[in-house]
Amino acid sequence: MALVRRVQRGDLDAFEPLYRRHVGRTYGLCLRLTGDAQVASERVQDVFVRAWERIRSFREESAFATWLHRLAVNVVLHEMRSTRRREARIMLDDTATAFAPEVRIDERIDLDAAVLRLPPGARVVFVLHDIEGYSHDEIANFLGNAPGTVRAQLWKARQMLAV
Amino acid sequence: MKHDIDPPYDLWPGIRSRIQSRRRWRRGIAIAGLATAATVAFVVVGRPSRVPSVPITQITPSAVRVIVDSADASNDARVEQELLEELELRRGELRPETEAAVRASLQTIDSAIVEIRTEMVRRPNDPALAQLLAEAYAHKVDLMKLLANAS
Numbered sequence: 001m002a003l004v005r006r007v008q009r010g011d012l013d014a015f016e017p018l019y020r021r022h023v024g025r026t027y028g029l030c031l032r033l034t035g036d037a038q039v040a041s042e043r044v045q046d047v048f049v050r051a052w053e054r055i056r057s058f059r060e061e062s063a064f065a066t067w068l069h070r071l072a073v074n075v076v077l078h079e080m081r082s083t084r085r086r087e088a089r090i091m092l093d094d095t096a097t098a099f100a101p102e103v104r105i106d107e108r109i110d111l112d113a114a115v116l117r118l119p120p121g122a123r124v125v126f127v128l129h130d131i132e133g134y135s136h137d138e139i140a141n142f143l144g145n146a147p148g149t150v151r152a153q154l155w156k157a158r159q160m161l162a163v
Numbered sequence: 164m165k166h167d168i169d170p171p172y173d174l175w176p177g178i179r180s181r182i183q184s185r186r187r188w189r190r191g192i193a194i195a196g197l198a199t200a201a202t203v204a205f206v207v208v209g210r211p212s213r214v215p216s217v218p219i220t221q222i223t224p225s226a227v228r229v230i231v232d233s234a235d236a237s238n239d240a241r242v243e244q245e246l247l248e249e250l251e252l253r254r255g256e257l258r259p260e261t262e263a264a265v266r267a268s269l270q271t272i273d274s275a276i277v278e279i280r281t282e283m284v285r286r287p288n289d290p291a292l293a294q295l296l297a298e299a300y301a302h303k304v305d306l307m308k309l310l311a312n313a314s
Binding site for chain 1: 181
């Protein structure tokens with residue numbers, strides 16, 4: 001927590017060890033949510049720049065890792081929404097044609113690879129619920145969707161993965 | 164499935180560079196703000212018989228914000244043009260150091276705006292960049308209003 005306090009006072013050198021400590025978890029989350037290594041790398045940078053700018057709002061009653069994790073989810077989802085809005089598409093509208101091809105059996109062995117092949121909406125919900133442990137309500141809140149929609153997306157994702 | 168995955172390359176240099184750029188812009192905008200305050204001091208102290216009709220204290224951040232919120236890219240050019248015209252009109256009235264302070268402030272703000280806009284092309288969804296741009300515009304508009312009100 002001493003590092004966090006130093007960062008809150010504007011010490012950029014103290015931010016690097018915090019980055020080193022949390023980058024693996026943050027990159028893992030971003031990669032699973034975006035499904036693309038290059039995009040995930042960009043989102044990780046966005047997350048840490050945003051964390052630097054907002055760290056004064058961090059209250060020590062919550063763990064820094066938890067705070068950063070939520071921030072990362074928000075950054076990635078905000079970017080996905082904005083990008084889709086720019087492309088005049090509807091967020092998380094995975095139509096039948098938007099679904100990726102079914103996951104082959106050999107790919108199911110590597111769940112990570114299979115998750116990355118899920119369509120964006122189903123992937124986001126699956127990652128947040130089954131991997132990161134958020135509740136349906138929390139995910140619905142993140143996405144601005146109804147909890148029922150989240151459940152439906154999760155069901156689709158599990159069907160595709162045959163989990 | 165493990166949660167931690169190492170990124171393909173070290174992302175820290177890019178993060179550090181972006182943070183340092185933003186710090187520099189903020190510092191530049193803040194310095195321009197101080198220069199603006201100095202300009203007001205020059206104008207008011209230098210010409211005591213022409214006290215501003217609207218006290219400087221009434222130019223609240225929220226008042227400026229209203230103007231900035233309505234500002235867009237095309238507005239920027241108009242605001243700058245008006246400020247430059249005001250400077251030209253008052254060239255003979257302003258002390259040289261006042262005029263120099265105004266022009267230096269404008270240059271600092273403009274440099275920040277150009278850099279922020281360049282960054283915004285790469286990161287159009289970054290709200291912090293939009294905030295920085297709004298701050299830069301706010302100082303620009305502030306400068307213009309202070310000059311006008313101090314006449």
